[in-house]
Amino acid sequence: MLNRTITPEFKQVIDINFLVPNKQQLDNGIPVFTINAGQQHLVRIEFIFENVNYNALKPLQAIAVNQLINNGTPSLSAKEIAERVDYYGAFLQTEYGADQSSVRVYTLNKHLAAVLPILKSIITESIFPEQELAIFVQNQKQSLQVSMQKNDYLARKQFANEIFGNTSYGSSIEPEHYDAISRQELLDYFHAAYKPENCTIFAAGKFDADAFEILNRNFGGNWGEQVPFQINKFDFKIKDRKEIFIERPEAVQSAIRMGRLAINRSHPDFPGLQVLNTLLGGYFGSRLMANIREDKGYTYGIGSAVVSLRDAGYFFIATEVGAEVCSSAVKEIELEIEMLKNELVQAPELDLVRNYILGSMLGSLDNAFSHADKFKNLHFSNLDYSYYDRYINIVKTITPEELLVLANRYLQQEHFTSVIVGKK
Template identity: 70%
Template sequence: MLNRTLAPESKQVDEINFIEPLKQTLDNGIPVFTINAGKQELVRIEFIFENVNWDPSKPLQAIAVSHLINNGTTHLSAKEIADKVDYYGAFLQTEYGADQTCVKLYTLNKHLSAVLPIVRSILNESIFPEQELAIFIQNQKQSLQVSLQKNDFLARKHFANALFGDTPYGSNIGLSDYDGLKRADLLNYFKAAYKPENCTIFVAGKFEEQEFNTLNAILGKAWDNKGQSIPNKFSFTNSPKGEILIDKPEAIQSAIRMGTLAITRKHPDFPGFQVLNCLLGGYFGSRLMANIREDKGYTYGIGSAVASLKDAGYFFIATEVGTAVCESAMLEIEKEIDILKTELVAEDELTLVRNYMLGAMLGSLENAFSHADKFKNVYFSGLDYNYYENYIETVKSISAADLKALANTYLNTENFTKVVVGKN
């Protein structure tokens, strides 16, 4: 009979297998990376475009194009696009990121030849109708006005701008930026960015020769978009801004966001830094959660993260606490960092973190889509699957002394930018 008073035995994940993609090329030169896996007649196709032509005076160009690209083409209205996609049981969405923009299609294989012409029209013939642009501006301004009342949004916004300035990573977008959106600028950006030489396609699901031939027949043709483009490229220096205090006299809670520029996924220390981050604030059993939430009761949640972008990496800690304990919470955060810099992590705690991280990695590879996501991470970082082999080996073997050294290298709180939004 099962003894429920005893926890099940845990053991370390021994092996994690990744599905490597097949690389092919469409007739117009677009590379296609395919994770052909799964038994369902379902496929996800992602058309990813590098963001280009950054202009700080027009910070919303790429964002607006991403939002409006499926709202009308030369031959299809926004309603017709939506109706046709719905008719075939497909799902079409756009995603904007600071480095790339994505048009993502989910469809049954049997409807691929019917749905892809809609996608081709969107990618090649979008016209950004004035009426749709006006609705977008109105909705986004209303959404921004609501967000500007939220302390955590303000903290995130000011923190990013302090680290990255007026770049896509930290652009301090305001209501007036939406008023400056012009249809002509969107058309120019669309023609410059959405073209075959700036596109990479990632496919996941049951996708074999027949499906590839269908994709090539429809999307492998020349596109009309031939605008001039300059790749986005940025460089940053760590210039800590100290404490940035944004007073909200009516606030009940203060939002805290602190951190610094850091290394990217390309750096050999990055996997070890991820282990260090997990210990500090990267999962529910982290030290910050144990101290700030469980012991002190200052917050419902606190976490830290290491982020890797194309041209920069950064580390941050984020939480919301009662205004009366804001200063105490920040002192406790710094205390936990100091402990990591001065004391060795106990082996049982490190074992727990190892098991969590390896289990999380294994659990994140549940289907073809997640395997494709893992490949995209390394592809856009200029890496290959050796990165994951090194990551897994680092998680398994990193020592307490290694973590202490990393903490002293990368967690220097005197160099942190600290943003507090609340009652001062």
């Protein structure tokens, strides 16, 4: 009989097993990484394209193309595309990221042969009708106007621009950028970026040899004209401390975002920095939550994160607090950072963080799709599965002394950019 009055014993995760994809290649050279697993006859196929030819004067090209790519081809209107995909019970999704853009489809295996020709038309023949572009511009401008009234959006936008400048990582999008979009610019970008030599395919689910043959039959040939392209490449330097205040006199709450340029997944310090970040603000039991939310009552939520991009990484802390306690909240955040730089973490707290990180990783691997996502992190960082072995080992064995070194290396507030939107 289970005695519910006794707290279950903590046990550290011992092994985490990853499904390693099978690498294949279409007839035209496109690499295909396949994880054939799961019980349901369902498959997700994802086409990922590197973002290319970045032009600071046209920051919306890649974004607009990705969002409008399924809005019309020579043979299918936006309505017809949606109806045909729905008819087969499939789901089509596009996603723009700072480094790559993707088009993915979820479908039952029995409908794969019917769904992929629709996807092929979208990826190889999109025409970006003027009417659909006009609707997109109108909707996005309205959405931007709403976002510009939110303090947290303004803080996030200003922070990224200060750290990364007018690159795809930090471009400050304004309404006039939407007004400047032309259909020809979208077509130019589409023909440059959405091509076999700039494509990687990830397939997960019940994806067997027959499914691969259907994929190859649809996407293994010539996609059309060859247009020159250059994959985006950026270089950034750590900056000195900078404090930015955007006053909103009517604000009830002030948004705070602070942080700095850091490292990405390819750096050997990255796993240890993730542990340090989790201690500070990376989960609900973190020090920032305990202090700013639970003890002081300044906010409903506060968190920190280390983000890995292809050409950089960055660390940030974000929260919204009552305008009258904004200065006090900033001081408490700075005190928590200094404590990590000057005092050793105690074993019980560190053990809790270890268990949280390992448990979260194990819990995130619940299906073939999540295993494919974990592999994508490696692939686009030019890493192999030894990264996860090393990551898990560091989480299990990192010492308080090593965390102290990392805190003094990466939490130097003399390199922090701080943005406050609202009232100090």
